[in-house]
Amino acid sequence: xxxxxxxxxxxxxxxxxxPARPDGVDKVTGRAxxxxxxxxxxxxxxxxxxxxxxxxxIKKIDISKAEKLKGVxxxxxxxxxxxxxxxxxxxxxxxxxxxxxxxxxxxxxxxAAVAAIDDQTxxxxxxxxxxxxxxxxxxxxxxxALKDGAPIIQDFVVDPRTKxxxxxxxxxxxxxxDIDAGFAEADYIVEQSFKTEQTHQGYIEPHxxxxxxxxxxxxxxxxxxxxxxxxxxxxxxxLGLDISKLKVTSSEIGGGFGGKTHVWVEPLALALSRKANxxxxxxxxxxxxxxxxxxxxxxxxxxxxxxxxxxxITAAHAVLRYHNGAFPGFWGMLGAMTxxxxxxxxxxxxxxxxxxxxxxxxxxxxxxxxxxxxxxIESTVDMLAHKIGMKPIDLRIKNAAKEGSRASYxxxxxxxxxxxxxxxxxxxxxxxxxxxxxxxxxxxxxFWFNFGGQTCVDLNIGTDGSVNLIxxxxxxxxxxxxxxxxxxxxxxxxxxxxxxxIGDTASLGHNDMTxxxxxxxxxxxxxxxxxxxxxxxxxxxxxxxxxxxxxxxxWENGTAKAIGKGHxxxxxxxxxxxxxxxxxxxxxxxxxxxxVADNAGVSFASHICDVEVDPETGSTRVIRYTVIQDxxxxxxxxxxxxxxxxxxAQGIGWALNEESIYDKNGILQNPGFxxxxxxxxxDLPFIDTQILEIPNPNHPYGVxxxxxxxxxxxxxxxGNAVSNAVxxxxxxxxxxxxxxxxxxxxx
Amino acid sequence: MxxxxxxxxxxxxxxxxxxxQDETLLNSLRDRVGLTGVKEGCGTxxxxxxxxxxxxxxxxxCLVLSAEVxxxxxxxxxxxxxxxxxxxxxxxxxxxxxxxxxxxxxGFLVAAKVLLEDNPKPSEEEIRYALAGNLCRCTGYxxxxxxxxxxxxxxxxxxx
Ligand code: FES
Ligand code: FES
Numbered sequence: 001x002x003x004x005x006x007x008x009x010x011x012x013x014x015x016x017x018x019p020a021r022p023d024g025v026d027k028v029t030g031r032a033x034x035x036x037x038x039x040x041x042x043x044x045x046x047x048x049x050x051x052x053x054x055x056x057x058i059k060k061i062d063i064s065k066a067e068k069l070k071g072v073x074x075x076x077x078x079x080x081x082x083x084x085x086x087x088x089x090x091x092x093x094x095x096x097x098x099x100x101x102x103x104x105x106x107x108x109x110x111x112a113a114v115a116a117i118d119d120q121t122x123x124x125x126x127x128x129x130x131x132x133x134x135x136x137x138x139x140x141x142x143x144x145a146l147k148d149g150a151p152i153i154q155d156f157v158v159d160p161r162t163k164x165x166x167x168x169x170x171x172x173x174x175x176x177x178d179i180d181a182g183f184a185e186a187d188y189i190v191e192q193s194f195k196t197e198q199t200h201q202g203y204i205e206p207h208x209x210x211x212x213x214x215x216x217x218x219x220x221x222x223x224x225x226x227x228x229x230x231x232x233x234x235x236x237x238x239l240g241l242d243i244s245k246l247k248v249t250s251s252e253i254g255g256g257f258g259g260k261t262h263v264w265v266e267p268l269a270l271a272l273s274r275k276a277n278x279x280x281x282x283x284x285x286x287x288x289x290x291x292x293x294x295x296x297x298x299x300x301x302x303x304x305x306x307x308x309x310x311x312x313i314t315a316a317h318a319v320l321r322y323h324n325g326a327f328p329g330f331w332g333m334l335g336a337m338t339x340x341x342x343x344x345x346x347x348x349x350x351x352x353x354x355x356x357x358x359x360x361x362x363x364x365x366x367x368x369x370x371x372x373x374x375x376x377i378e379s380t381v382d383m384l385a386h387k388i389g390m391k392p393i394d395l396r397i398k399n400a401a402k403e404g405s406r407a408s409y410x411x412x413x414x415x416x417x418x419x420x421x422x423x424x425x426x427x428x429x430x431x432x433x434x435x436x437x438x439x440x441x442x443x444x445x446x447f448w449f450n451f452g453g454q455t456c457v458d459l460n461i462g463t464d465g466s467v468n469l470i471x472x473x474x475x476x477x478x479x480x481x482x483x484x485x486x487x488x489x490x491x492x493x494x495x496x497x498x499x500x501x502i503g504d505t506a507s508l509g510h511n512d513m514t515x516x517x518x519x520x521x522x523x524x525x526x527x528x529x530x531x532x533x534x535x536x537x538x539x540x541x542x543x544x545x546x547x548x549x550x551x552x553x554x555w556e557n558g559t560a561k562a563i564g565k566g567h568x569x570x571x572x573x574x575x576x577x578x579x580x581x582x583x584x585x586x587x588x589x590x591x592x593x594x595x596v597a598d599n600a601g602v603s604f605a606s607h608i609c610d611v612e613v614d615p616e617t618g619s620t621r622v623i624r625y626t627v628i629q630d631x632x633x634x635x636x637x638x639x640x641x642x643x644x645x646x647x648x649a650q651g652i653g654w655a656l657n658e659e660s661i662y663d664k665n666g667i668l669q670n671p672g673f674x675x676x677x678x679x680x681x682x683d684l685p686f687i688d689t690q691i692l693e694i695p696n697p698n699h700p701y702g703v704x705x706x707x708x709x710x711x712x713x714x715x716x717x718x719g720n721a722v723s724n725a726v727x728x729x730x731x732x733x734x735x736x737x738x739x740x741x742x743x744x745x746x747x
Numbered sequence: 748m749x750x751x752x753x754x755x756x757x758x759x760x761x762x763x764x765x766x767x768q769d770e771t772l773l774n775s776l777r778d779r780v781g782l783t784g785v786k787e788g789c790g791t792x793x794x795x796x797x798x799x800x801x802x803x804x805x806x807x808x809c810l811v812l813s814a815e816v817x818x819x820x821x822x823x824x825x826x827x828x829x830x831x832x833x834x835x836x837x838x839x840x841x842x843x844x845x846x847x848x849x850x851x852x853x854g855f856l857v858a859a860k861v862l863l864e865d866n867p868k869p870s871e872e873e874i875r876y877a878l879a880g881n882l883c884r885c886t887g888y889x890x891x892x893x894x895x896x897x898x899x900x901x902x903x904x905x906x907x
Contacts, residue, residue: 018844020841020842021841021844023849024840024841024846025833025837025841027846027849027852028824028827028833028836028837028840028841028846028849028852028853028856029784029824029825029827029828029833029837030782030783030784030785030823030824030825030853031784032849033783034783034786034850036777036783036787037777037783039778119774120767201884202884203848203850203884204786204788204794204796204848204850204851204882204883204884205786205788205848205850206787206788252848252849252850253848254786254788254848254849254850254851255847255848255850255884255885256848257884283787285790286788286789286790286791286793286794476847476848477847477848477885478844478847638843638844638890639844639847641844641890642844642847642885642886642890645886645887645889645890646847646884646885646886646887648887649886649887649888650884650887672789672791672793673788673789673791673793673794673882674791674793678882678884679887679888680878680879680880680881680882680888681874681875681876681878681879681881681883681888681891681892682872682875682876682878682879683879684875684887684888684889686889686892686893687887687889
């Protein structure tokens with residue numbers, strides 16, 4: 001059945017309310033089952049041996065002693081993972097990232113894995129594996145990696161300009177206009193370089209899975225993931241299995257933020273299970289999570305922007321260098337695409353560099369690559385404002401992108417929220433609150449694309465009139481509540497009558513991952529149409545039951561009503577009554593929908609932040625924080641606010657504390673929560689939120705994604721606040737006490 | 748390695764199990780007693796996801812050896828609701844949307860219960876410092892603090 005996704009401005013009874021989430025009781029009682037929470041009869045414990053070197057040739061791996069240890073059921077190396085990728089280099093990179101193939105490319109790179117009857121035996125076995133390494137020169141710094149003579153990490157990578165072997169794996173030049181002409185028009189030009197350090201998503205639940213794979217090539221994988229369907233196809237392809245023979249079930253997920261869109265130990269668990277012919281459970285330690293699973297890029301960014309005295313920004317140029325880890329990605333490209341997206345500037349030229357270094361393969365982290373670019377650009381915008389004596393917010397308002405503006409990454413915007421969020425920021429009481437000594441205020445804007453993609457849902461109505469909605473997008477932060485609200489809204493029944501479940505890969509068609517802020521957007525869209533399709537069936541059944549032509553039946557408030565001549569005094573039939581009669585009127589009543597939910601609405605936010613900096617110690621406290629973001633339409637406002645607050649908190653950690661520190665040997669120095677310090681409760685104030693609703697014209701309810709944009713502005717908002725507090729421009733993230741003191745000394 | 752035999756009270760029930768001498772209480776609770784509501788986020792005492800009480804005191808179960816708990820009294824998140832009714836903290840966590848992914852929730856609930864039993868009317872600052880040993884990566888703590896405040900209020904009302 002066709003569908004029209006246009007925004008219709010319908011009136012809501014339930015959407016926009018804040019009912020209790022359906023998985024709430026499970027999660028407060030400890031019943032909810034996460035990745036590490038299930039077991040299978042005869043299960044083995046799987047563990048991974050990891051490289052202690054940043055870059056080394058693996059000359060030999062001797063597993064014979066480990067294999068002989070009593071209780072060891074399987075030992076695998078790259079030899080057990082033959083290349084099934086048929087020339088697909090990206091897939092081969094994933095395979096090699098899961099298990100080294102002749103060379104270790106970063107500290108923590110997996111080299112071998114064992115499965116044994118218990119943890120102690122598996123640990124002993126790891127010690128018995130003998131690996132002979134030949135150390136190679138390494139490079140972990142993004143700028144160093146681009147220099148002539150830097151150690152080369154992948155010999156298939158060539159500099160697109162010189163065609164010579166290099167660590168530059170992708171160069172992306174974007175923009176429009178003529179920046180030279182634009183700079184010539186400017187009254188003032190600001191140039192500034194910035195650096196940001198590698199951070200980690202820091203989900204509290206480590207990667208975990210339980211894998212079963214038999215000699216018949218059929219298997220099951222229980223795993224903490226943002227995308228069971230993507231995990232299924234990746235694992236099947238890497239192991240040479242038929243996709244339909246692998247059933248992947250997503251557990252409850254203990255945080256992902258992008259980091260659980262990639263496979264790490266899952267293919268190894270399946271390979272071990274295949275070799276041992278027993279179920280294998282693997283749970284990464286926190287140390288492994290930090291050393292080997294997805295970090296962000298560190299960056300080095302140069303910005304040049306020109307402005308007229310009246311505040312018109314005439315030209316903007318940025319060179320954005322992003323490290324990719326040891327395998328090619330497109331993180332610098334994303335940085336370049338998002339860089340100037342908040343503004344309507346005639347002449348722009350962002351250039352993204354993607355650079356290989358000896359660090360783990362970079363993974364997505366909430367609005368991946370945008371926060372670092374925003375830090376550089378939004379800091380420079382503040383500098384421009386100071387130059388011409390204009391308030392930073394007024395300069396932003398004057399240059400903000402609007403409907404019809406050409407985005408820095410190409411397309412022309414429809415209705416967007418940057419202007420309204422800036423106006424709301426300007427009028428917010430936070431902007432006028434008095435500051436005390438050593439305090440500073442900063443603000444910044446942020447942008448994220450949002451993504452739609454493939455989705456399908458099933459909606460089944462039981463004979464008691466209760467509704468089971470099955471979706472294929474993993475619930476990372478309360479989306480089941482939002483989707484139940486949507487189903488109930490469309491059907492005209494109570495929220496409590498709907499139960500939303502996450503389906504496994506054997507129960508639904510393909511669903512893209514919960515990434516790109518698409519969960520509620522895309523499954524919500526499919527749910528609307530599945531419910532409307534179910535209503536068509538309900539009406540048909542009602543027409544039979546009432547003996548009234550189908551054309552005379554309308555659906556109102558959860559009932560089928562007969563209209564027109566001769567029907568006006570017929571009692572309407574409720575969904576419950578129609579459902580109860582289903583066995584006799586044609587069998588189960590259901591609605592289904594498959595969509596490619598294109599046109600996810602772009603999303604913008606403006607953040608305001610106050611900090612207090614201790615000039616003696618350089619330590620910084622965020623004392624007030626306000627998030628203003630366009631949600632399109634907030635289905636369940638609690639969980640929209642939650643996304644705003646959570647993203648802001650992660651950004652605060654990134655701005656002030658979080659940093660993966662590699663020593664001169666390329667070894668990660670802080671693979672634990674003690675030294676990689678994420679914000680704790682006492683570090684933060686309440687985080688104020690304001691939800692704006694500028695409808696997405698391409699979604700029936702106007703929904704835009706909300707999950708990611710909130711992490712984009714904080715680095716810059718806090719950078720601007722600290723710079724204002726100490727009177728010195730901060731250009732290196734995180735602004736740890738040491739860096740602040742050094743900046744004060746240097747000034 | 749020689750094993751140890753442990754008999755202890757968990758959530759009011761007598762429980763016995765055997766485990767290796769160097770096994771943590773966290774692993775025994777999860778893998779031998781089946782209380783997987785106790786979560787592991789780090790295994791090094793830094794995240795609080797494994798919080799339980801030991802003779803009424805809040806501990807990280809990943810830092811306690813099972814060999815130490817013989818004859819002692821343990822409570823976990825699984826023991827919080829009584830007679831089929833949720834504890835006010837559990838209710839308020841749901842009502843205030845104080846969880847997103849929920850992996851940190853068991854630890855927060857156990858820690859907050861200890862706080863409110865010690866200090867029925869904590870200030871915002873006292874709540875923030877009492878919960879500083881529990882990491883949450885999803886919420887920014889805002890709704891958690893509000894849920895604890897609301898639960899405190901509810902419990903004070905009940906006591907009157
Ligand atoms: S698992 Fe015990 S404190 Fe993190
Ligand atoms: S709700 Fe996810 S870590 Fe707290």
